Amino acid sequence: MRVHPHTRFTLPDELNAAEPPEARGLARDRVRLLVAEGSTVTHTRFDRLGEYLRPGDLLLANTSGTLPAAVDGSWITGAGVAPVVVHFSTALDDGTWVVELRSGGLPMFGGSAGDQVELPEGTLTLLEPYDPGSTRLWRAKPPAADVVAYLGRHGRAITYKYVDRQWPLALYQTVFANQPGSAEMPSAGRPFSFELVSQLAASGVLIAPILLHCGVSSLESYEPPLPERYDVPEHTARLVNWVKANGGRVIAVGTTAVRAIESAARPDGSVAAAGGWTDLVLGPDHPAAVVDGLITGMHAPEASHLLLLESVVGGDVVQHAYDAALRRGYLWHEFGDSCLMLRS
Numbered sequence: 278m279r280v281h282p283h284t285r286f287t288l289p290d291e292l293n294a295a296e297p298p299e300a301r302g303l304a305r306d307r308v309r310l311l312v313a314e315g316s317t318v319t320h321t322r323f324d325r326l327g328e329y330l331r332p333g334d335l336l337l338a339n340t341s342g343t344l345p346a347a348v349d350g351s352w353i354t355g356a357g358v359a360p361v362v363v364h365f366s367t368a369l370d371d372g373t374w375v376v377e378l379r380s381g382g383l384p385m386f387g388g389s390a391g392d393q394v395e396l397p398e399g400t401l402t403l404l405e406p407y408d409p410g411s412t413r414l415w416r417a418k419p420p421a422a423d424v425v426a427y428l429g430r431h432g433r434a435i436t437y438k439y440v441d442r443q444w445p446l447a448l449y450q451t452v453f454a455n456q457p458g459s460a461e462m463p464s465a466g467r468p469f470s471f472e473l474v475s476q477l478a479a480s481g482v483l484i485a486p487i488l489l490h491c492g493v494s495s496l497e498s499y500e501p502p503l504p505e506r507y508d509v510p511e512h513t514a515r516l517v518n519w520v521k522a523n524g525g526r527v528i529a530v531g532t533t534a535v536r537a538i539e540s541a542a543r544p545d546g547s548v549a550a551a552g553g554w555t556d557l558v559l560g561p562d563h564p565a566a567v568v569d570g571l572i573t574g575m576h577a578p579e580a581s582h583l584l585l586l587e588s589v590v591g592g593d594v595v596q597h598a599y600d601a602a603l604r605r606g607y608l609w610h611e612f613g614d615s616c617l618m619l620r621s
Contacts, residue, residue, distance in 0.1 A: 280501075280560055282583035283592025286599050292606065293439035294613035297448045306470040309607055309614040313590070313598035314570075315621040320605060323468040323615050326572075332481025333525035335516060337534040337568075339463040340486045342454035344425065345432030345446050346461075350396040352378060354388060361385060363394055363401060364435055365428060366460045366492040367505070369416065374424060375407050375503070376417045377493050382438045384413045396420045397431045407503075414493075414503075425457055435461055435493065439610060449611070453530075458490035458506070464611035465531030465573050483520065485513040489533040489555075494580075501558045501581050502536070508552035509541040517548045517567065526569040526619075532585045535559065535568055542566045559588035570619035575602060575609040590618045 298308050304324075312319040312329050321328070330336075346365040351358050359380065367375040378385040378394065394401040399420025407414040421427035434449045451466035452474060478484065488508040517527055517538065529535040539559060541551035546566045558581075559565055565588045576582040586595045598616060607614040 280581075280584060282560075282581075282595075283587055284583045284595045284599055286578055286596075286603060288578055288603075288609060290439075292603070292609050292613075294608040294610050295440055296442075297444060297612045299448065300444075304470065306468050306473045308468050309605075310468075311598055311602055311605075311607060311614070311616045312619070313594055313601075313616060314619040315594065316597060318598060318601040320601075324470070324473055326473065326617065327477050327480050327482065329617055329619075330477065330480075330482050330528070331526070333483070333520065333523065335483040335485060335520040335525055335527050336477070336530055336572075337487045337513070337517075337527065337538055338453040338466055338469075338484055338530045339451075339533045339537070340453050340455050340488050341459040341463050341490050341533070342457040343434065343446065343449040343459050343462040344457055345428050345434055347435045348396055348428065348432050350394040350401065352385070352388070353393045353395065359385075361394060363396065364460060364493050365419070365424065365432070366414065367490070367503070368424065368458070372419075372422070373404060373416050374419050375414055375492065376401065377414050386412050388412055388415070398427070437610075440612070453486070456488060456490075460493050461491050462611050463489070463491055463531050463533045465533070465571070465615070467574075467611065468615050469530075483516065483525075485516050486510065487513055487529075487534050487537045488552075489537040491533055504554045504556040505533075505536070506553070507537040507540055507555050509537055509548065509550055511550040514541060514548045514550045521547070521567075527567055528617075528619075529568045529571040531571065531573060532582050535565060535571055535585055535589065538567050539565055558584075560584035561588070563588065565589045568620075570617065572615060572617050574611065574615060575599070575607055575613055577609070586618060590620050594618060594621075 540555035
């Protein structure tokens, strides 16, 4: 079911970040940072994040690494052969993958079970629509048993139309990444540098790992997120509970970290170790119970991520923050600027 967020805005094309900050002459931790708490908005820089955190606060950092998940191929159908780009989205438990076929930057609908896509070193076979109501995503038999290694040989990072050239995969990795598995970068962690992490740790800010492998984000307007694989380790769950009990704040680095930790929440707001698949959708009917804030990039006007932001800090705070970001010309998407949103 599609639910519209409270936040409304129009995004000018010139605010889509078309290149990483390094290409604009900036270190990754020198992007702009908007801090939003209640009706207060502060404009600063990401390397000054520690000024807005307190000793005893806990950051939850997604350790998922970005895959080179886009591969060129030829889709063979009854009507002929069409060039496509295959986006490898999600590995399923039975060895098949969720994939999306795209051409000219747009999803390709249609197709039939049994269709094949010729790829380097093998063939991808479409088995069935992943969502029975749509043919945008398919469950497919991949061209190799070890898909992560295969993508390492033949894939490149997924890009969308606002990014007009290919960038090295290293620019799509965060300093926290140690487990490859995301079709798209958990980009809220991108502005962190090793130096900033060291500074935060020295000031008493805690950091704990959490995992959620991101699938493709190119969903239709207001379409809820797909199920994703996650893991909340026992030591992270214990630390979250200790911080909450001792007056600290739990701040998720990204919507992915929010979804993961809230999937492990008990009815009383405490957290237990958990993992597997989550289909949790946060929003008006399911507000966040654990996190007190989040660090996040700027999301598109029709993204379901906005509902998650609103579930943490409320719709008025998100609207106020986005209005301020637009007035100041903040940059959007994975190579753009950042925002720290705190629950009042």
